Amino acid sequence: xxxxxxxxxxxxxxxxxxxxxxxxxxxxxxxxxxxxxxxxxxxxxxxxxxxxxxxxxxxxxxxxxxxxxxxxxxxxxxxxxxxxxxxxxxxxxxxxxxxxxxxxxxxxxxxxxxxxxxxxxxxxxxxxxxxxxxxxxxxxxxxxxxxxxxxxxxxxxxxxxxxxxxxxxxxxxxxxxxxxxxxxxxxxxxxxxxxxxxxxxxxxxxxxxxxxxxxxxxxxxxxxxxxxxxxxxxxxxxxxxxxxxxxxxxxxxxxxxxxxxxxxxxxxxxxxxxxxxxxxxxxxxxxxxxxxxxxxxxxxxxxxxxxxxxxxxxxxxxxxxxxxxxxxxxxxxxxxxxxxxxxxxxxxxxxxxxxxxxxxxxxxxxxxxxxxxxxxxxxxxxxxxxxxxxxxxxxxxxxxxxxxxxxxxxxxxxxxxxxxxxxxxxxxxxxxxxxxxxxxxxxxxxxxxxxxxxxxxxxxxxxxxxxxxxxxxxxxxxxxxxxxxxxxxxxxxxxxxxxxxxxxxxxxxxxxxxxxxxxxxxxxxxxxxxxxxxxxxxxxxxxxxxxxxxxxxxxxxxxxxxxxxxxxxxxxxxxxxxxxxxxxxxxxxxxxxxxxxxxxxxxxxxxxxxxxxxxxxxxxxxxxxxxxxxxxxxxxxxxxxxxxxxxxxxxxxxxxxxxxxxxxxxxxxxxxxxxxxxxxxxxxxxxxxxxxxxxxxxxxxxxxxxxxxxxxxxxxxxxxxxxxxxxxxxxxxxxxxxxxxxxxxxxxxxxxxxxxxxxxxxxxxxxxxxxxxxxxxxxxxxxxxxxxxxxxxxxxxxxxxxxxxxxxxxxxxxxxxxxxxxxxxxxxxxxxxxxxxxxxxxxxxxxxxxxxxxxxxxxxxxxxxxxxxxxxxxxxxxxxxxxxx
Amino acid sequence: xxxxxxxxxxxxxxxxxxxxxxxxxxxxxxxxxxxxxxxxxxxxxxxxxxxxxxxxxxxxxxxxxxxxxxxxxxxxxxxxxxxxxxxxxxxxxxxxxxxxxxxxxxxxxxxxx
Numbered sequence: 001x002x003x004x005x006x007x008x009x010x011x012x013x014x015x016x017x018x019x020x021x022x023x024x025x026x027x028x029x030x031x032x033x034x035x036x037x038x039x040x041x042x043x044x045x046x047x048x049x050x051x052x053x054x055x056x057x058x059x060x061x062x063x064x065x066x067x068x069x070x071x072x073x074x075x076x077x078x079x080x081x082x083x084x085x086x087x088x089x090x091x092x093x094x095x096x097x098x099x100x101x102x103x104x105x106x107x108x109x110x111x112x113x114x115x116x117x118x119x120x121x122x123x124x125x126x127x128x129x130x131x132x133x134x135x136x137x138x139x140x141x142x143x144x145x146x147x148x149x150x151x152x153x154x155x156x157x158x159x160x161x162x163x164x165x166x167x168x169x170x171x172x173x174x175x176x177x178x179x180x181x182x183x184x185x186x187x188x189x190x191x192x193x194x195x196x197x198x199x200x201x202x203x204x205x206x207x208x209x210x211x212x213x214x215x216x217x218x219x220x221x222x223x224x225x226x227x228x229x230x231x232x233x234x235x236x237x238x239x240x241x242x243x244x245x246x247x248x249x250x251x252x253x254x255x256x257x258x259x260x261x262x263x264x265x266x267x268x269x270x271x272x273x274x275x276x277x278x279x280x281x282x283x284x285x286x287x288x289x290x291x292x293x294x295x296x297x298x299x300x301x302x303x304x305x306x307x308x309x310x311x312x313x314x315x316x317x318x319x320x321x322x323x324x325x326x327x328x329x330x331x332x333x334x335x336x337x338x339x340x341x342x343x344x345x346x347x348x349x350x351x352x353x354x355x356x357x358x359x360x361x362x363x364x365x366x367x368x369x370x371x372x373x374x375x376x377x378x379x380x381x382x383x384x385x386x387x388x389x390x391x392x393x394x395x396x397x398x399x400x401x402x403x404x405x406x407x408x409x410x411x412x413x414x415x416x417x418x419x420x421x422x423x424x425x426x427x428x429x430x431x432x433x434x435x436x437x438x439x440x441x442x443x444x445x446x447x448x449x450x451x452x453x454x455x456x457x458x459x460x461x462x463x464x465x466x467x468x469x470x471x472x473x474x475x476x477x478x479x480x481x482x483x484x485x486x487x488x489x490x491x492x493x494x495x496x497x498x499x500x501x502x503x504x505x506x507x508x509x510x511x512x513x514x515x516x517x518x519x520x521x522x523x524x525x526x527x528x529x530x531x532x533x534x535x536x537x538x539x540x541x542x543x544x545x546x547x548x549x550x551x552x553x554x555x556x557x558x559x560x561x562x563x564x565x566x567x568x569x570x571x572x573x574x575x576x577x578x579x580x581x582x583x584x585x586x587x588x589x590x591x592x593x594x595x596x597x598x599x600x601x602x603x604x605x606x607x608x609x610x611x612x613x614x615x616x617x618x619x620x621x622x623x624x625x626x627x628x629x630x631x632x633x634x635x636x637x638x639x640x641x642x643x644x645x646x647x648x649x650x651x652x653x654x655x656x657x658x659x660x661x662x663x664x665x666x667x668x669x670x671x672x673x674x675x676x677x678x679x680x681x682x683x684x685x686x687x688x689x690x691x692x693x694x695x696x697x698x699x700x701x702x703x704x705x706x707x708x709x710x711x712x713x714x715x716x717x718x719x720x721x722x723x724x725x726x727x728x729x730x731x732x733x734x735x736x737x738x739x740x741x742x743x744x745x746x747x748x749x750x751x752x753x754x755x756x757x758x759x760x761x762x763x764x765x766x767x768x769x770x771x772x773x774x775x776x777x778x779x780x781x782x783x784x785x786x787x788x789x790x791x792x793x794x795x796x797x798x799x800x801x802x803x804x805x806x807x808x809x810x811x812x813x814x815x816x817x818x819x820x821x822x823x824x825x826x827x828x829x830x831x832x833x834x835x836x837x838x839x840x841x842x843x844x845x846x847x848x849x850x851x852x853x854x855x856x857x858x859x860x861x862x863x864x865x866x867x868x869x870x871x872x873x874x875x876x877x878x879x880x881x882x883x884x885x
Numbered sequence: 886x887x888x889x890x891x892x893x894x895x896x897x898x899x900x901x902x903x904x905x906x907x908x909x910x911x912x913x914x915x916x917x918x919x920x921x922x923x924x925x926x927x928x929x930x931x932x933x934x935x936x937x938x939x940x941x942x943x944x945x946x947x948x949x950x951x952x953x954x955x956x957x958x959x960x961x962x963x964x965x966x967x968x969x970x971x972x973x974x975x976x977x978x979x980x981x982x983x984x985x986x987x988x989x990x991x992x993x994x995x996x997x998x
Contacts, residue, residue, distance in 0.1 A: 023961075024935075027912060027960075028932075030954075030961070031912045031913045033958055034911070034913035034956060034958065034960070035913060056931055057932050058930050058933070059932065060932065063932030063933065063936065064935075066935075066936040067936045067939050070936040070937070070939040070940040
């Protein structure tokens with residue numbers, strides 16, 4: 001039989017009594033008729049004969065059932081029967097069915113979403129050919145992923161383990177297509193980048209290593225397919241077109257293949273340009289600076305037959321050579337390998353830990369849902385004990401009844417699973433097109449694939465069997481005679497039943513979820529109010545990259561000074577300062593410093609590796625950073641005067657012992673320059689909110705020029721008013737300079753708080769789901785216990801019990817279980833917060849507010865869930881109840 | 886009716902095969918034939934016949950077809966297939982060996998040891 005015909009017959013069998021069934025019925029009837037004929041011949045009346053024949057035949061249903069089994073090949077037949085029966089049963093209690101399906105849909109949905117993200121970011125290989133042999137190189141104990149360009153060249157040319165090595169950096173650039181001016185993210189890549197990744201162009205051609213002939217020799221652009229699609233409307237004529245990048249002409253060479261977005265999973269650059277043109281893009285070139293490690297990543301395919309361990313040994317021998325040859329620049333040149341999709345382990349590992357944690361929580365949700373459904377099923381089985389007993393008495397086997405119960409459970413789990421999966425697919429699709437940050441090209445493609453569907457359905461099936469198994473013991477122990485005789489028995493025992501245990505487990509799990517979301521929420525609130533070392537309120541950040549406007553050399557500081565003066569003149573503006581990269585912005589520059597008496601300036605002798613910022617004199621006033629000692633910088637600290645710096649308290653204590661001894665003291669930078677500390681400022685947060693106090697130094701722009709600048713504009717005007725004023729001022733100064741602005745709080749939200757905000761949101765959702773399950777669980781248990789004991793409650797009321805006593809009798813047990821479960825969950829949740837401390841600022845379990853919050857939340861959930869059952873218990877009318885009996 | 890013996894497990898299939906081997910029969914006919922050839926000595930629950938019949942059909946030992954009975958009623962008639970015939974021969978030999986062995990074991994007297 002071919003498949004469609006088979007399915008049709010299956011459907012026919014599902015909806016009609018089958019041919020086999022009819023055949024069998026007729027045969028058995030024929031037997032009874034024949035027997036009756038014989039009995040009639042022996043003298044009995046026809047009716048009596050038929051009756052006798054039926055009795056002699058024995059349990060008709062039983063034999064039919066066994067005949068069905070004997071026919072075999074009717075597994076599907078039985079399944080369809082069970083399915084039909086289950087549908088009928090579930091249709092009779094739509095409330096139960098809906099609650100069960102919804103509970104499971106939520107749990108499966110949560111799992112599918114988390115797994116979808118995990119799958120997209122961790123499990124799925126990078127979308128390039130042979131991604132399994134593609135590795136990125138990490139350096140030193142900190143597993144830093146950044147390298148310097150000269151080091152990269154040595155690694156590329158001296159290794160014997162990689163096919164070839166590519167490298168890249170990220171930068172923002174001003175794009176002028178002739179129509180409008182916009183700021184774009186470019187990935188500056190080595191000429192061999194596309195060849196190393198083994199991709200082929202969709203249109204035109206890629207640039208290659210052979211296109212590089214020294215600095216600024218390759219003014220070419222390759223567009224990612226998505227950017228070409230969205231910004232050039234699939235125009236095949238773009239190949240060969242010249243656009244202005246930072247006012248330099250660049251030729252568009254080609255378009256990458258669809259789906260290829262470079263080697264970072266969470267970032268989609270707007271352009272690829274050759275790194276040899278770095279000077280045109282970033283205003284300065286670091287291609288010759290060995291100590292300047294701003295190359296974001298070095299990556300390549302291992303040669304066939306080379307193991308990662310062999311490659312690491314090879315790289316380490318190059319590292320030893322580098323340390324010996326360039327003692328001033330290179331220290332700690334030991335290497336390890338990582339996968340290139342997540343920008344190395346420093347980012348990938350916390351992300352992986354977080355996603356694993358989320359997966360665990362989602363698993364707990366599913367477990368709680370199973371416990372919930374398990375107790376629902378157990379309660380239902382108790383209610384249906386009469387039906388089960390009847391079926392047993394009529395000759396049904398226990399096996400068959402169990403199979404039917406499982407069919408019901410699996411049916412619910414599949415429907416719930418499909419519903420949950422559908423919801424999660426919608427959510428994942430939405431996440432994939434979501435661009436969370438305005439200030440960075442971050443986009444995470446988490447589109448679900450077959451693996452996600454499979455996992456969701458398997459989870460659904462597994463949970464169906466899990467909660468279906470709960471009432472098994474109950475059914476196996478059913479004694480049909482007892483039950484039919486006396487009706488279902490309610491034991492009001494003191495013993496902990498399976499159902500009680502399930503409820504405790506479920507509540508404990510929910511309390512864990514609620515606790516962790518509370519801890520995360522507290523952490524977020526605290527990080528919003530912690531001391532950053534600056535005051536982000538009422539500040540507008542204006543980023544104006546001079547390189548994008550075509551300024552270079554000495555023109556840069558002059559223009560910066562003009563911009564600062566012009567902005568400071570806007571009415572309502574209190575102070576304007578400039579910093580190369582705002583604190584808590586993505587990444588930060590750091591440099592090694594040495595004690596003044598150190599003469600051998602190799603990295604191993606460094607006194608500290610402080611954050612390095614280049615600021616204008618008014619920066620601290622504008623940022624609201626407190627000067628603790630010494631003086632502020634002035635515009636007179638320029639090229640012609642001695643080199644000075646302001647350092648933070650941590651720096652002062654680390655190098656000089658105390659704040660007071662630091663003022664006026666000297667230290668050395670890695671280039672040997674002696675620098676005098678003229679002032680000390682308070683500590684702040686520099687790279688992340690969760691960091692320990694870090695040393696930092698602030699250098700005056702005139703003494704260490706930079707083309708990067710973000711202007712800090714503090715004012716008492718609203719952001720809207722200020723934005724317009726700043727725009728017109730900047731246009732007056734230079735209409736060709738691209739300007740981006742946002743409030744500092746917004747910037748912080750985007751950059752620094754993004755991770756903890758995401759963590760809080762996801763934990764919050766998990767907590768909410770957990771709370772929901774707790775409510776339905778307690779509600780189910782309380783409602784069931786009240787309905788089972790209505791008669792007893794009625795008698796109590798009739799005998800003069802007070803409201804309090806009635807409530808205690810009806811709800812004492814669920815509430816006791818609630819308290820027990822919450823306590824267990826609270827303890828487990830507090831233990832789990834250690835994991836949270838990775839991402840959430842000061843996630844501490846010993847926080848009275850969190851403790852109180854959890855207790856209150858669980859109490860509130862308990863109150864909410866038992867409210868309706870309590871009302872029902874209180875409204876018991878003994879007269880009506882007793883009359884009904 | 887004389888005192889009837891309970892069937893040993895597994896012997897019902899053998900009896901059905903034997904009964905049908907003597908000529909095509911419907912279900913009730915099988916029951917009557919077994920009664921006849923065993924001298925009414927065996928107790929068979931009427932309904933128990935059918936699971937056994939269906940099992941044998943499924944194993945390919947019997948074939949079934951609808952026909953009309955001697956009472957002029959529609960009934961399903963069973964016939965032995967060639968595999969069924971072979972199986973009957975094997976099972977009969979097996980049973981005979983077993984019966985002989987048990988009979989001789991039970992007939993043993995002390996002096997024969």
